[in-house]
Amino acid sequence: MTRHTERLLSNARSETGSTGSLENPLDFIADDHMREREVCALIDRLVATFPVDNAERQMMLTFLKEQLPQHLADEEIDLFPLLLKRCDPEVEIDCVIDKLESDHVHALADAPAIVALIEANEPGDAAFADSACAQMTEFANHARRHLILENAIILPIARARLTKGDLEIMRSHMLERRRPDRLRENET
Numbered sequence: 008m009t010r011h012t013e014r015l016l017s018n019a020r021s022e023t024g025s026t027g028s029l030e031n032p033l034d035f036i037a038d039d040h041m042r043e044r045e046v047c048a049l050i051d052r053l054v055a056t057f058p059v060d061n062a063e064r065q066m067m068l069t070f071l072k073e074q075l076p077q078h079l080a081d082e083e084i085d086l087f088p089l090l091l092k093r094c095d096p097e098v099e100i101d102c103v104i105d106k107l108e109s110d111h112v113h114a115l116a117d118a119p120a121i122v123a124l125i126e127a128n129e130p131g132d133a134a135f136a137d138s139a140c141a142q143m144t145e146f147a148n149h150a151r152r153h154l155i156l157e158n159a160i161i162l163p164i165a166r167a168r169l170t171k172g173d174l175e176i177m178r179s180h181m182l183e184r185r186r187p188d189r190l191r192e193n194e195t
Contacts, residue, residue, distance in 0.1 A: 032177040039078040040154050046070050047147040054143050056134045071118045079111045085177040093168040110153045121146050
């Protein structure tokens with residue numbers, strides 16, 4: 008197992024098994040963005056027919072099925088409304104948030120198809136069909152464009168505008184969404 012694979016596994020495990028890194032919710036969201044970029048890079052490797060080991064494959068599937076929906080909820084339920092509350096209208100953050108929420112709808116709709124493609128293609132199988140490659144490439148490219156907006160605009164403004172109280176509310180809600188009994192309810 009490579010160091011890169013070990014780091015990916017560690018990130019995936021810490022995310023599903025622990026919320027200790029949730030001390031600062033904006034840092035936690037930034038970490039989710041890094042994991043999403045790693046998933047996009049792994050999707051690129053699959054499309055290019057480079058090998059992806061089982062640990063990397065499992066990390067992708069865990070992120071797409073479990074962590075991505077939680078991450079999007081963190082943003083839509085807490086981060087975006089708090090930003091709208093804290094930003095003056097002339098900042099026009101509402102236009103950016105509208106675009107990001109539209110992206111979230113597509114991500115939630117498209118992720119299950121990407122998961123199905125990855126799950127259907129066992130390690131050692133032939134390369135993905137051209138149509139599957141195009142679908143996976145579009146998903147990864149769309150996610151990267153989305154992350155650019157969030158990392159370059161949303162997170163810096165959030166760090167400047169959100170109060171300690173706002174961050175504590177976010178943290179509390181994010182912890183609640185990740186409670187083990189809550190996670191089991193979402194699986195059924």
